[in-house]
Amino acid sequence: xxxxxxxxxxxxxxxxxxxxxxxxxxxxxxxxxxxxxxxxxxxxxxxxxxxxxxxxxxxxxxxxxxxxxxxxxxxxxxxxxxxxxxxxxxxxxxxxxxxxxxxxxxxxxxxxxxxxxxxxxxxxxxxxxxxxxxxxxxxxxxxxxxxxxxxxxxxx
Amino acid sequence: xxxxxxxxxxxxxxxxxxxxxxxxxxxxxxxxxxxxxxxxxxxxxxxxxxxxxxxxxxxxxxxxxxxxxxxxxxxxxxxxxxxxxxxxxxxxxxxxxxxxxxxxxxxxxxxxxxxxxxxxxxxxxxxxxxxxxxxxxxxxxxxxxxxxxxxxxxxxxxxxxxxxxxxxxxxxxxxxxxxxx
Numbered sequence: 354x355x356x357x358x359x360x361x362x363x364x365x366x367x368x369x370x371x372x373x374x375x376x377x378x379x380x381x382x383x384x385x386x387x388x389x390x391x392x393x394x395x396x397x398x399x400x401x402x403x404x405x406x407x408x409x410x411x412x413x414x415x416x417x418x419x420x421x422x423x424x425x426x427x428x429x430x431x432x433x434x435x436x437x438x439x440x441x442x443x444x445x446x447x448x449x450x451x452x453x454x455x456x457x458x459x460x461x462x463x464x465x466x467x468x469x470x471x472x473x474x475x476x477x478x479x480x481x482x483x484x485x486x487x488x489x490x491x492x493x494x495x496x497x498x499x500x501x502x503x504x505x506x507x508x509x
Numbered sequence: 510x511x512x513x514x515x516x517x518x519x520x521x522x523x524x525x526x527x528x529x530x531x532x533x534x535x536x537x538x539x540x541x542x543x544x545x546x547x548x549x550x551x552x553x554x555x556x557x558x559x560x561x562x563x564x565x566x567x568x569x570x571x572x573x574x575x576x577x578x579x580x581x582x583x584x585x586x587x588x589x590x591x592x593x594x595x596x597x598x599x600x601x602x603x604x605x606x607x608x609x610x611x612x613x614x615x616x617x618x619x620x621x622x623x624x625x626x627x628x629x630x631x632x633x634x635x636x637x638x639x640x641x642x643x644x645x646x647x648x649x650x651x652x653x654x655x656x657x658x659x660x661x662x663x664x665x666x667x668x669x670x671x672x673x674x675x676x677x678x679x680x681x682x683x684x685x686x687x688x689x690x
Contacts, residue, residue: 354568354690378568380689417572417687424514424560424682425528434687446689447648449572456635464573 354378360399360477361433363416364391379416380446390414392433392475394500400480403497404435404473406505412439412470419452419474430478437490437505438470453483461485471505514684515657517559522601524657530558530682532591532666534612536604544609548672555666556604556612557594557619562640562659562684570650570689574659575637578629579681588671591629591680594622594663597640601661615665622663629680637685648689659684 355362355374362374365387372383392404408414414437421430436450451464453474460483462472471486482503484492492505515524516538525538532555535544546555562574576593598621606612615622632638641660642649649658 356690374690378690380570415689417689419685419687420512421683421685422512424530424684426511426513429683446570447572449647450687451573452685452687454635454637 355395358428358431359418360395360431361392361475362395363433364393365389365414378446380444384416385413385445387414390416390435392416392435400475400477401500402475402480402482403500403502404433404475404482404505405502406435406437406471406473407507408437409507412437413442413445415445415448415450415465417450417452430476432474432476432478432483434472434474435505436465436470436472438465439468453485455483473503473505475503511565512658512684512686513563515561515563517561517601517661518604520603522559522603524561524563526563527560529679530560530664532556532558532664534606534609546612546666546668547610548674549611549668549670551670553611553668554606554614555668556606557615557663557665558604559601559661559663561643561657561661562686563655564650564652564658565655566652568651568690570648571642571658572648572687572689574640574642574684574686576640576662577632577634577637577683577685579683580633581629582678582680584678586677587673588669589677590627590667592625592665592667593628593632593638594619594665595624595626596621597660597662599643599645599660612665615663619663621661625665628664628682634683640684650689659686 364373366389417434471490474483529540533544602620
C-alpha cells in the first residue's frame with residue numbers, strides 16, 4: 354500500500370512476475386515468494402536513491418517503514434527498511450524486527466539479530482543509507498538514471 | 510492511515526486528539542491558559558497526563574513503538590521537570606488532585622506507576638523509551654476500526670518554588686514506530 358507520506362515504494366519479483374506496493378502489502382504471502390526486491394522513488398523530488406537486493410533461496414525478506422512523528426502529528430523522519438535474514442518465519446510481516454538506532458555517526462541495528470543477512474535503511478530525512486550485515490553480505494553503489502543504486506548481495 | 514496522539518481524561522476515559530501536552534491543575538486536555546499549575550511553596554505537581562498513540566482503520570501493521578524527547582527545552586526550564594512513569598500499561602487510572610492546586614504525585618497515587626524518570630534528560634533519539642503495543646502483542650494490525658495502538662504512557666510535570674511565573678518554553682515529544690504495509 355502506498356500512503357500520502359510515501360516518497361518511495363517497493364517492487365518485488367516473484368515467480369509469477371513483479372508485484373508492488375501499489376496493490377499488495379509486504380506481509381502478504383506473495384511477497385514472501387520474491388527473489389528480488391527494489392525500493393524506488395515515487396516522485397521526482399524524492400531522495401534519488403534505489404535499494405535493490407536479490408533474495409537468496411533460504412532467506413526471508415522483511416520490509417518496514419520507520420516513522421518518527423512529533424506529538425502534533427508532524428512526520429519529521431521516515432525511512433524504508435529492508436531486512437534479509439536466513440531462515441523461515443511463519444508470518445514475517447508480523448515479526449517485530451526493530452530498527453537502526455542513530456547514535457551520532459553510528460547506526461547500530463537493534464532488533465532481530467543479524468546472524469546471516471543484512472539490514473539496510475534508506476533514511477529519507479538526510480538521503481543516507483544505513484547498512485549492517487553479517488560478513489557474507491555486502492553492497493555496491495552505482496548509478497541508475499539520476500539515482501544512486503544501492504545493490505545488496507551475498508558474497509560467495 | 511492517520512496516526513495521532515490522544516490524551517485520555519475523565520473516568521471513562523474520554524480520548525481527545527492533541528497536538529500539545531498541556532500541563533494543568535485539572536484533568537483536562539485543552540491547550541489554553543485555564544487551570545495553570547500554581548507555583549508551590551516547596552514542590553507541587555501538574556495533574557498526571559495519560560496519552561497513547563492512536564491509528565485509523567487500515568491495512569497497516571504496527572510494531573516497535575517508542576517515545577523520546579527532543580532534548581532540554583529552550584530556554585531551559587528552572588524549577589520544573591517533566592517526568593514519565595517508568596511503566597506503560599493498558600490500564601487507565603484517572604488523574605487526581607486539587608483543581609487549581611497541586612495534582613497528586615504520580616508514584617504515590619497512580620495504580621500502575623511505581624517509579625518515574627526525568628523525561629527530557631533521559632529519553633532522547635539516542636535512548637528511546639520502549640512503549641509497547643496495546644495488549645502486549647508484538648505487532649498490531651491490520652486495524653478494522655480506529656483504535657489506540659500503544660500502551661498508555663503517563664507523564665507528570667513537577668514544579669518547585671524555583672519555577673518562574675508564566676508559561677514554560679515548549680519541549681518536543683516524539684513517537685517512533687515501524688509500519689509494515
